Structures are given as structure tokens and as C-alpha cells.
Amino acid sequence: MQVKAQQPDSQLQQQARLADYDMNVAKINLLALPFRDISLQYERAVSRKISLAVGFRMIPKGRFPMLDAFESYIDDEATFEELQNIRLSNQAFTVESRFYFGRHDGPRGFYIAPYGRYSTYGLDFNEFEYTIEGEDEAGNYYTETHTIALNGRINGFTGGVLFGSQWRIGRWVYLDWWILGPAYGAASGKLSGSSSMPLDPEAQSALADELENLEIPMVDTEAHVDSKGARLDMRGPWAGIRTGLAIGVRF
Numbered sequence: 320m321q322v323k324a325q326q327p328d329s330q331l332q333q334q335a336r337l338a339d340y341d342m343n344v345a346k347i348n349l350l351a352l353p354f355r356d357i358s359l360q361y362e363r364a365v366s367r368k369i370s371l372a373v374g375f376r377m378i379p380k381g382r383f384p385m386l387d388a389f390e391s392y393i394d395d396e397a398t399f400e401e402l403q404n405i406r407l408s409n410q411a412f413t414v415e416s417r418f419y420f421g422r423h424d425g426p427r428g429f430y431i432a433p434y435g436r437y438s439t440y441g442l443d444f445n446e447f448e449y450t451i452e453g454e455d456e457a458g459n460y461y462t463e464t465h466t467i468a469l470n471g472r473i474n475g476f477t478g479g480v481l482f483g484s485q486w487r488i489g490r491w492v493y494l495d496w497w498i499l500g501p502a503y504g505a506a507s508g509k510l511s512g513s514s515s516m517p518l519d520p521e522a523q524s525a526l527a528d529e530l531e532n533l534e535i536p537m538v539d540t541e542a543h544v545d546s547k548g549a550r551l552d553m554r555g556p557w558a559g560i561r562t563g564l565a566i567g568v569r570f
Contacts, residue, residue: 340364340425344493346567355379356409360495360565362417367424372432374413380441383407404444411438415481426493432481434561436502437474442510444469449529451521465522467549469512473538475557477504493567500561506538506554513548 341364348358360374383405413436421428446466454460479502485495518526523544530542530551538555 340367340423340427341487341493341569342425344426344495344567344569346493346495346565348497348563348565350563351376355381358563358565360413360567362426362567364426368419370417370419370426372413372415372417374411374415376409376411376413376438378407378409380406380408380443404446406443406445408441409438411436419485426485427487429484430482432483432500433478434481434500434502435476435478436504436559437476440473440475440508442469442471442473442508444510444512447512447529449522449526451525453521465526467512467514467526469510469549469551471508471510471551473506473508473553475504475506477502477557477559479503479559479561481561487569491568493569495565495567497561497563497565502559502561504557506557508538508553510551510553511548514546517546518544518548519546 343364344362346360346362348356348360351358356376356378358374358376360372362370362372364370383403413434415432415434417426417430417432419426419428419430421430445468447469448464448466451463451465452461479500481497481500483495483497483500485493487493523546526549527542527544530544530549531540533540533551535553537557538553541552543550543552
């Protein structure tokens with residue numbers, strides 16, 4: 320009878336020890352907010368040193384964030400000015416597994432987190448300019464500047480590894496430092512627009528040249544133009560880096 324009484328007590332102690340850490344943490348990335356980037360994450364502990372996390376990021380439509388960081392990769396000044404006029408939106412879904420190496424149980428300490436991300440980028444050129452050059456019947460040189468509205472989307476799949484560290488501050492609050500999370504993958508998409516009037520051969524050629532000269536960071540482009548409008552296909556490698564400082568609460 321004495322042995323049977325000790326066994327349940329031992330099991331209860333083990334269960335209490337395993338449950339002596341926070342299971343759920345909801346977070347928001349503070350460093351992303353100045354860039355109109357709303358980045359949320361939910362983390363769920365599945366064992367003493369392992370957790371799963373899902374994240375959602377949304378950037379409302381607006382100017383290309385941190386465009387200046389890509390300036391050195393863009394050779395054409397006119398292209399850089401065009402990108403300044405672009406309006407971009409973004410949504411991204413991220414899934415990651417976290418492996419903690421700190422001395423505390425639960426989601427605390429240094430961690431390594433392999434992750435996958437699916438992202439979509441909406442692109443809008445309200446007034447994409449192209450210039451027609453030629454000579455009139457009298458031999459006089461002329462230029463005509465026209466605009467066309469283009470809009471489209473880029474879809475990307477990336478995978479990477481995030482290195483970070485998480486602390487519990489007080490009873491309810493967590494601080495999560497996403498130190499560095501490089502990722503690599505592929506993306507594809509297109510921009511398209513219809514002309515309000517039929518495009519003659521000279522206009523088609525000028526518009527195609529302007530689209531071919533448009534350098535969108537990290538993707539290859541191919542222009543298709545006819546009398547009705549234009550389409551720019553985009554495909555290529557896609558890379559990114561995750562970093563941030565998130566604050567969260569346990570529940």
C-alpha cells in the first residue's frame with residue numbers, strides 16, 4: 320500500500336515540473352511599426368525546449384518601405400525615381416519551429432528557429448511614364464510623354480533560419496529579440512495595364528523599352544506589349560532577412 324501511494328505522488332510532481340512554464344505567448348514586432356509594418360506572432364510551447372510559432376505580417380498600401388537601402392543595386396536613376404512613385408502593399412504568413420538552449424524551461428533563452436514564409440506583394444504604378452521619340456514629316460525631332468496605369472502582384476516562397484533570444488520580464492511580459500533570420504527562395508508575378516486608346520507601333524516600342532529598363536530588386540523581368548496594353552512578367556530568386564524586437568504577453 321505504501322508503494323502504491325508514492326507512485327501517484329511522483330507522477331503528479333513530474334507533471335507539475337513539466338507544466339512549470341508558460342505555454343502561450345502573443346507578440347507584436349515593435350521595430351517594424353515605424354515602417355507601417357504590422358507584424359504579429361503566436362507561439363505555443365510543445366515541450367520543455369521546443370515551441371511552434373505562426374506569424375502574420377501586413378503592410379498597408381503606400382510608398383516602397385526602405386527603398387533607399389536598394390539604391391546601390393539600381394543602376395538607372397530614372398528607374399529609382401519610378402520606384403519612388405510605386406505604391407506597395409504586403410501580406411506574409413510564417414511558420415517556424417523553435418529550439419531553445421537556455422537553462423530555463425519553456426520559451427526562454429537563446430533559440431534557433433527554422434522557418435518557412437509565403438508572402439504576397441501588391442504593386443501599383445498609377446502613372447507609369449514612357450516617351451515616344453521621332454521625326455515629323457518636316458524632319459523636326461519631337462518627344463511625347465505618355466502614361467499608363469500598371470498594377471499587379473508578386474508571390475514569394477522562402478525558407479530560412481532565425482537566430483534569436485527571448486526573455487520573460489516580470490510575471491506576464493516577454494521580450495523576443497529576432498537577432499538575424501536570413502532566408503532564400505523564389506518569386507513570380509506580373510504587372511499589367513490596359514491603354515485607354517490603341518497603341519501604335521512607335522508607342523508599343525517605347526513602352527516596351529521603358530518596361531525592360533525597369534529594374535525591380537531581386538527579380539528578372541520580361542515585357543509584353545501590344546495595341547491594347549502591356550504586361551511585365553517577373554520571376555527569379557527571392558531573398559530576405561528577418562530581424563526585430565517583439566514584446567508579448569503570456570496567457
